[in-house]
Amino acid sequence: MSSESKEPELMQKIVSLCKRRGFVFQSSEIYGGLKSAYDYGPMGVELKRNLMNEWWTFMVTSREDVVGMESSIIMHPSVWKSSGHLSNFTDPLVDCLLCQERFRADKAPRLAQGQPAPITLADKGRAKLAEEKLKELLGEGGTVKRDGSTLHGAVAGDRGYVCANCGSPFLSAERDFNGMFRTSLGPVDPIKSVIDAVRQGVADGKTDRELRALAEEAMAPSSVYLRPETAQGMFVQFQNVQQSQAIKVPFGIAQMGKSFRNEITVEHFIFRSCEFEQMEMEFFVPPGEGPKYLDYWKDQRISWWQSIGLSKEKLSFRKHDEAELAHYSDGTFDVEYEFPWGWDELEGIASRTNYDLTAHMNGSGKKLHYFDPEATDPETGKPGYRYIPHVVEPAAGATRGTLAVLCNAYHEEVDEKGETRVVLKLHPRLAPYKVAVLPLVKKDEQLVARGRQIAERFFQAGIAARYEDQNTIGKRYARHDEIGTPYCLTIDSQSLEDGTVTIRYRDDRRQERIPLESAVEVVQAALRTGKL
């Protein structure tokens, strides 16, 4: 591929800018940092919040068929049982005793008991080390023959599978790995009852697997989970929302907020982290209309990503194929963005049939039907149609979106003097500051006073503005280029005479003189239209 060597460099520059200018910091940095946890600095919180506000405006405020809500992060554990997250989200993980690889037992290569299990290591050196280990494991009876980096002599055990990496049948016990963060609700620490249960189990001569079950059972009464997605909150409250709002299907419920997943691997800065922020909407439709609304929301969502400034050519849909498709979905598309490391998911748009509401009906025993008195029941042909709504879900990542916006906005430009300028070409509505007010020089008290006066007008108008008189004017322009401030207003001696100021445009650095009075309006217009 063509341009890969440059890409990690670009990512590093963005990470560096994020720290330097106060967008994103490593969490708990003074203690050595915490894996995959990031804090948003003064610029980052504005950017992320602006992005999320744009989503909310687009999805909720500006239309009549979607309403919002905010559910709690910790919900009744049965929610996750019904949704399938407790069982499906749990994977049996196994460690290879020879090559240390950790893999999912259910995805490992199958091999019947007694079959020869050749073991292939990455290179000869590792193979020699593994050879010694294998001899130990096989004991007296076994013979090991090494052929380059491949070892012969082992046979598959009763597991029915071998190591996904090297082919070894010598594996640790299967351990369940659940993607959800578990914690306990209530003031009583469950560890005491776990110890008691296990102690009794040991006395009774229970196996490891049985002891584990006993421990789980002892923890169960207080176990709760941090939500791995916001979606379930909308499903569980479907009826309350629908009835309290007297809203008719088709309609949607939207929610933004934090979700948590114990990711096995985290990568790409804030792209994949254990704690992340989602913007999800569940759109409830009559049976059979899922595909129609899937198309509709695909269009809506891609146009939204474009409207906040992501380049058209860096956005695309990827259709989930048969194998990838979740068992309940009859159609899913990812909105992908071309990040510096390649195409990756920004949002998933899924037609989920009536899986979710049905699951919660079965789990809770409560009816989650919708009754449409105006429609005709297709089965009986009689007026009045009672059904479990189907769902189309556009589920976007706010954290990922923020990173995509940063990547898309980052530009390096060489000016006429050969100096490199770094500029974040953010959509004005996303920019942390909308305008910087800059007296040309600090020494002139009149310029300073006038500058503060102008800044005050912006604060009065509720526009995020920044007054600055430190450093030379060039440095201030450069700093605001780097944080994406679309406009700089400069007050000079002429301003004192004729009441005009210089407005400098971030993207092309052009300057114009405008009457001081119209400054606020110019910025407001840009926020409305999105154009500088």
Next chain:
RNA sequence: GCGGGAAUAGCUCAGUUGGUAGAGCGCGACCUUCCCAAGGUCGAUGUCGUGGGUUCGAGUCCCAUUUCCCGCUCCA
């Protein structure tokens, strides 16, 4: 999780065979300066990621650990 690389000032990095911690940029004050990181003077900033070990002495060597990056793997 595996394999590879890395961690020194806010940022980018130098630091020789182990011998008192450096540069550029940035930051602060002052001077100069009326438009794009200018110049001058002065100044502040480091547990050399963390914890052990070897040594008379460790940024440098060894072990462990944390974090980041790259490649696999994983992502209901």
